[in-house]
Amino acid sequence: MSRSVVGAMPMTIYADDIYRPVRPVLGKAAAWISKIHLTTLNDKLKDMTPQYIQRSRNEIVQHAKAIQYIIHAFVTEKQDLSEESIKETHRILATGVPISVREGPDIPPEDYGGVYRIIIVGASSCNFTVSKFVPAKMQEMCRQLKEELAATEEKMTIDPFSIAAKYSLEFVQIHPVQDGNGRICRMILNAILCRYAGIIVPIGEHVEERKEYIGKHQEAVQRGNERTWRSLTV
Template sequence: MRGLSGRLAGTFSSGWPSWRSVHGGAAPNFTIRLAASLEKEALELNLPADPATIIADARKTSQRQGVSAFPQVREALEQSLIILVYGSNMIETAGSNLRITFKLCRAIFRGELVEEIINERDPEYKKGDHTGVTRSRKEVIQHAKALSFIIDHVILDNEPISEALILETHHISYSGMGDDDEVTPGKYREHEVAVSYSKPGETKRKVSRCIRASAVPKYMKDLVGSLNQEINEAERTGNMDPYTLAARFHHQFVMVHPFGDGNGRMSRIIMNVLLLEYAGHVTLFGSEETEKDDYLDIVGRGRKVFEKEDMEFARFVLAKSRSGLEQMLTWARREGNDHVSE
């Protein structure tokens, strides 16, 4: 069975990032245009080229070299997806350490069989804490499987983001975690929830009530519809801002909080699939405690502006995209590749 990396290689002949019309017609040729509030952030990244130029260079290089270009980026892309899973789990105080996360995710992304139940002879087994080790292991496995699933459908099969796809991705991510009667994998919540948060260093926590359960289906229908309408408009005009697009969806998804649990990880999975689709890279944060605090602080402030664009978070997403953009630029302009946009 070909792993995720092998399946992604097939997209390179049409260009990376893989811009294909969700309508099945001719592939759009986007011009990356950042929102005005992101332009300063882009300058502060101090990259040799702006994000739009980097993305354009990557597409031209991949179109020119096709599948033969993929080995150059496979390892970096695979590693970034693994760190994505690790950081996202760290934000939720879930999953395993980096070494185990690498081992499990790499096997899953390469299509290898991974045992969900740990054997007592395995060096990762800890006597007296078998349940905890098994759960942390499963949190990594299901997260990686959910990420692989939605990449398959959105980027490889060119499916638009839909409620059905979101529900199935949640079902995969939460499968086997059922120790909470109020959480059903792949089903919207039917109970009321509130989210508590605090600024770094503060002991007092603020509580914010989420959308009432009875309204979740309508809000999710509207959210998905709005996302696809925005993508359709980008195809029509030829202008795309992947960072604002992805950040806005994350922001509003977190505001709705559609599931009984797993909302944070789901919001980051979908956000990063949108970035992978339209920018060619993911945004990485959460591995460091300060990143986790900054992220949660921004998300907490964003809860006050449901109907507005949370541009503070969009700036955060772009700032944390630096490593991904650097990797793309290095690959697109490495010795032997033409400097196509100079």
């Protein structure tokens, strides 16, 4: 299936262009080809730049690859949810997705993907772990998770919802990376639920769900209480 585009530059756009990365060799022309095709699928994209559309595509693709990696490692291969595993998940997530900076150049993914942040970050009234303490906090979190899972498996009794809530909340309170903490937090939550409860919990599919998620997140972080966070999964 193809579509002819009427204009100064004759071209043919194929239906599978949406799945292809913008080819560097074609530069802006390829970007606009992708944009023209995408706007035929979704009129809301017509005011977006080709770079924005391509970035959004990369975010979706890399998110799928990252969740696939962590599920395969932790659920299928029964590996520990280690620092190395979490870092690799984040590196995959960040690939092809630079951080947009309001003033100054974008931060390339290779500069922040899979590495702990060295800057101070905060959100609303939430203060996260000071950067110099992040490595120690992450090491402690992963050690505690490993020990708790080993103990519950030995007893053959486990509450996967409480454990998933506890450690995904702890991760987001540490906020170890410069960008993508929320997405990795939800991947950790779902990796634990998938392995021990056999389910995946989609969070924020709809506007009202996203509002509830943000509200629960802020409340849980401020109180340091995983019960609030747990309520999102049950």
